[in-house]
Amino acid sequence: MSTATATAEVTTKTTPHDAARGFLLSRLGSLFSILPLGVWTLFHLWNNLASYSGPRVWQQEVTDHGSDASTLLVSLLVLIPLFWHMIWGIMRMGRSHPELRIGWFSNVRYIVQRLSALGLLGFLGAHLYLAWFSPRFIEHRAESFRDIAAHMHHHLPTTIVYALGILAVAYHLANGLWSFAMGWGLTVSRASQNWMQTVMLILFVVFLVIGWGAEYGLYSAGASFPAPIE
Ligand code: HEM
Numbered sequence: 001m002s003t004a005t006a007t008a009e010v011t012t013k014t015t016p017h018d019a020a021r022g023f024l025l026s027r028l029g030s031l032f033s034i035l036p037l038g039v040w041t042l043f044h045l046w047n048n049l050a051s052y053s054g055p056r057v058w059q060q061e062v063t064d065h066g067s068d069a070s071t072l073l074v075s076l077l078v079l080i081p082l083f084w085h086m087i088w089g090i091m092r093m094g095r096s097h098p099e100l101r102i103g104w105f106s107n108v109r110y111i112v113q114r115l116s117a118l119g120l121l122g123f124l125g126a127h128l129y130l131a132w133f134s135p136r137f138i139e140h141r142a143e144s145f146r147d148i149a150a151h152m153h154h155h156l157p158t159t160i161v162y163a164l165g166i167l168a169v170a171y172h173l174a175n176g177l178w179s180f181a182m183g184w185g186l187t188v189s190r191a192s193q194n195w196m197q198t199v200m201l202i203l204f205v206v207f208l209v210i211g212w213g214a215e216y217g218l219y220s221a222g223a224s225f226p227a228p229i230e
Contacts (some may be wrong), residue, residue: 007143030090030183032081038077045166045210051217055145059101063142071136082124091116109175116172123165146225152215159215166211174204 014022050061065071093114098107135143151158178200181187187196 007086008068008121026088029085030180031091032088033085033176034180037085038176041169041173042207042210045169045207045214048214049143049210049217051149054221058145059142075132075207086121093117094173106122109178112171113175113179116168116175119164119168120172123161125167126161127165145221147228149218149222150225151222152218153220153225154227159219160216163212166215167208170204170211173198174207177203 011048044062047061048058050058065074069103098110100107131143133143135147152162167176178187178193178196181196187193
């Protein structure tokens with residue numbers, strides 16, 4: 001073997017340091033999906049139930065953060081983990097594939113997890129732009145209750161996109177809790193994984209009821225506002 005080839009082989013080998021770094025970066029992609037992302041997402045859906053209590057309470061619960069500094073801090077604490085998790089997720093989608101030997105239901109769950117991830121990519125892009133970035137950084141104010149409620153009531157595409165986005169979030173987070181528990185060694189035996197599957201299905205319904213409940217609150221409140229002018 002020539003010296004040049006031997007040198008090339010040595011430099012492309014993965015060192016233990018690289019492997020440890022890759023492992024840590026990947027573990028963070030998984031960890032961030034629950035903390036802070038999953039927890040924050042649940043609070044966000046729950047806080048939107050304030051839509052039943054009128055504009056003032058909704059604004060207090062959803063858009064008021066006390067000061068510009070705390071608005072920035074909350075945004076960064078959520079957005080950085082979200083982008084990290086998205087890149088982690090996209091890389092995993094490229095590397096993994098369904099396995100016939102694990103049974104049809106597990107494969108369906110696996111495929112829907114990835115479809116919901118793609119749906120979330122589009123939904124979160126639109127939601128973050130229209131409800132966060134555009135009002136705060138272009139119009140220099142927070143999203144108003146009147147705006148979101150009126151769109152939810154009078155603009156059918158908004159109603160449908162939110163309903164589907166919430167469906168994707170509820171499934172992706174509930175099923176993600178199952179794979180997170182397995183990935184971190186919390187559910188090792190087949191029995192504990194089956195038990196976690198039941199928990200996951202219950203959580204899916206609970207998340208969905210909270211999210212769709214919040215959307216219905218906005219939809220009903222929107223009836224008292226005129227249709228927005230596009
Ligand atoms: C509200 C936003 C999101 C939340 C709360 C969330 C939550 C989760 C959770 C809890 C997991 C399981 C993690 C694990 O198994 O260790 C997961 C997995 C995954 N997420 Fe997300 N996620 C979100 C957005 C996204 C987006 C936008 C994408 C777009 C690419 C994405 C792609 C994925 C993929 C591909 C997996 C499966 C990875 C695998 O099992 O190999 N997620 N997510």
